[in-house]
Amino acid sequence: MASIYHINKGVSKPIMFKGLKAQYIAYLAIGLVLLLISFSVLYICGISLWLILPFVFGTGTLLFIIVFRLSKRFGEHGLAKYFAKKRLPNYLVFRSRNPFINLKQTGHGNRN
Numbered sequence: 001m002a003s004i005y006h007i008n009k010g011v012s013k014p015i016m017f018k019g020l021k022a023q024y025i026a027y028l029a030i031g032l033v034l035l036l037i038s039f040s041v042l043y044i045c046g047i048s049l050w051l052i053l054p055f056v057f058g059t060g061t062l063l064f065i066i067v068f069r070l071s072k073r074f075g076e077h078g079l080a081k082y083f084a085k086k087r088l089p090n091y092l093v094f095r096s097r098n099p100f101i102n103l104k105q106t107g108h109g110n111r112n
Contacts, residue, residue, distance in 0.1 A: 023076075023079075
């Protein structure tokens with residue numbers, strides 16, 4: 001009796017939807033939910049639809065443009081790396097690995 005095993009070839013690939021990668025799908029979804037909530041709050045407050053609709057459509061368009069641009073520029077993990085690099089102080093930036101290569105061999109790091 002032969003067994004048939006299915007191989008999932010896309011297991012380690014990032015999630016993509018219409019060109020959005022990974023966490024940018026969530027950013028867009030959260031932005032759209034916030035737009036819906038802001039529309040509801042402004043409508044309940046009694047503000048005219050002629051003022052609310054251009055605001056919501058303009059903000060939604062801006063949201064789409066920004067999220068797609070970030071997804072294209074940084075990719076899956078690039079935005080997190082970008083913010084991590086910005087938080088790194090200037091005096092800890094190392095241009096080379098040379099100070100760390102020989103630590104174990106010279107005994108500077110071993111204090112047992």
